[in-house]
Amino acid sequence: MRDAASETRLLQQKLSSITSHPFVNFFLELCKSRDGLNLDDLARKAGHLWREMEVSEKVPYYRLARKVKRIAKSKNGRDIPRSRIRKRRRRIRAKSSSEPLNTEKPPQETRKVVFSIKEPNRNKFIKEDDKESICGTSTDCNSVENYCLDVLRRRYSHSSTYESD
DSSP states (O other), X not given: OOOHHHHHHHHHHHHHXXXXXXXXXXXXXHHHTXXXXXXXXXXXXXXXHHHHSOHHHHHHHHHHHHHHHHHHHHHHSOSSOHHHHOOOOOEEEESOSXXXXXXXXXXXXXXXXXXXXXXXXXXXXXXXXXXXXXXXXXXXXXXHHHHHHHHHHHHHHHHTTTOOO
């Protein structure tokens, strides 16, 4: 008779090749009996067969995927995949390479966190003439008003296509 640890180990080995995506489970099953086919040909064949299959034929693959999702959720205690919640790593460098690092100082004093903030390109759709009035190089308020009126006219002309009268 098997103990609980060996049963869970066997279950994990069986489920290690099973994914949370039904089509991938179907594809892996086809790969086991691929009869010397090239992997590219097999992938095309699998996609064609998957599209041709009825829903009742796909049900076992969806059940396997759901089972793996449940096990992963209970194991990790979360519903979100790890790759989505990973924090962005920051580069850390010493203040200067010539100074030896002193072990008596705390790490905040000897290291500097370096990261860059990418500014959004807000002036992407603005013409060159209008950039002068927005940036403040021109003191003519009428050009700013004209620009705003042009933007509003463009919005209203496009909004008529989305109205459902």
